[in-house]
Amino acid sequence: MLILPKTFNAELTLFGGQSFVWRDCEYxxxxxxxxxxxxxxxxxxGFYAEQLCGEELDLENYFSKPEFERFLRSDTFKAGSEFxxxxxxxxxxxxxxxxxxxxxxxxxxxxxxxxxxxxxxxACLSLKLGRKIKLGGENYYMFPxxxxxxxxxxxxxxxxxxxxxxxxxxESAQKFLREKDGMKEMKGIKLIEKLKExxxxxxxxxxxxAVFSGKADEYSPIDRWAxxxxxxxxxxxxxxxxxxxxxxxxxFGKHAKxxxxxxxxxxxxxxxxxxxxxxxxx
DNA sequence: GTCCAGGAGCGTT
DNA sequence: AACGCTCATGGA
Numbered sequence: 001m002l003i004l005p006k007t008f009n010a011e012l013t014l015f016g017g018q019s020f021v022w023r024d025c026e027y028x029x030x031x032x033x034x035x036x037x038x039x040x041x042x043x044x045x046g047f048y049a050e051q052l053c054g055e056e057l058d059l060e061n062y063f064s065k066p067e068f069e070r071f072l073r074s075d076t077f078k079a080g081s082e083f084x085x086x087x088x089x090x091x092x093x094x095x096x097x098x099x100x101x102x103x104x105x106x107x108x109x110x111x112x113x114x115x116x117x118x119x120x121x122x123a124c125l126s127l128k129l130g131r132k133i134k135l136g137g138e139n140y141y142m143f144p145x146x147x148x149x150x151x152x153x154x155x156x157x158x159x160x161x162x163x164x165x166x167x168x169x170x171e172s173a174q175k176f177l178r179e180k181d182g183m184k185e186m187k188g189i190k191l192i193e194k195l196k197e198x199x200x201x202x203x204x205x206x207x208x209x210a211v212f213s214g215k216a217d218e219y220s221p222i223d224r225w226a227x228x229x230x231x232x233x234x235x236x237x238x239x240x241x242x243x244x245x246x247x248x249x250x251x252f253g254k255h256a257k258x259x260x261x262x263x264x265x266x267x268x269x270x271x272x273x274x275x276x277x278x279x280x281x282x
Numbered sequence: 283g284t285c286c287a288g289g290a291g292c293g294t295t
Numbered sequence: 296a297a298c299g300c301t302c303a304t305g306g307a
Contacts (some may be wrong), residue, residue: 110288165290203289
């Protein structure tokens with residue numbers, strides 16, 4: 001069991017677009033990876049994470065808790081910094097170290113897509129292909145294994161709303177099986193470059209897979225929100241993806257994944273707040 | 283009907 | 296190396 005602080009922002013951490021395997025449940029939140037199930041109990045006193053099944057997992061490591069605490073003690077996170085202010089507003093956004101295969105397939109679905117559609121496709125794939133587990137008398141379905149993904153027909157992926165990304169899944173699943181052992185020890189930019197060899201994986205998706213599977217703390221994915229945040233916060237704009245990548249890793253070093261996540265969420269929520277305000281004024 | 287979403291592939295310049 | 300077009304799909 002792992003105690004998470006009261007300041008843990010479960011919504012942004014679990015549903016903010018770094019993971020698509022979490023859902024609400026009676027006690028709090030349920031996370032169904034391909035090989036393990038996690039439960040976060042929400043109580044008046046805080047959050048309690050525990051593992052329900054699967055090969056034993058280091059929960060602190062899954063939530064990057066030690067790294068996050070280091071981030072809080074770092075020069076990047078200091079009085080008056082943009083991150084100190086962001087945390088006061090948004091609480092603790094942890095960056096998960098998820099199963100590599102689950103993260104790989106999830107983010108193949110992410111290009112030119114939105115978070116709720118990605119989640120619904122992941123839920124659909126899990127329902128159709130995933131291992132069934134019984135929890136509290138109810139059936140749940142875990143994320144499909146890579147082996148399972150590799151033997152499916154294209155049509156199955158279309159049925160789950162993957163759209164044109166169905167071909168990414170179909171093609172990359174075969175290659176994933178062949179290459180996963182070779183990628184086991186890779187991390188950082190070397191892993192990112194390797195991932196880009198897969199169909200459907202460009203710069204951004206490669207960063208997502210590497211960072212959100214816990215293999216590249218010194219990077220953070222740069223999507224449209226991150227670009228807007230970097231422009232608004234630091235007045236910087238670049239033509240090339242690798243220039244953004246270099247900017248983040250140079251400025252924030254091993255804390256880049258947390259810095260990037262706070263920039264992303266701050267910018268993304270700014271839009272949502274504007275939407276809510278304009279809706280309220282009408 | 284149009285626009286947008288944690289973009290990438292592919293052909294043309 | 297740098298553009299521009301296209302790719303499903305559901306919600307706003």
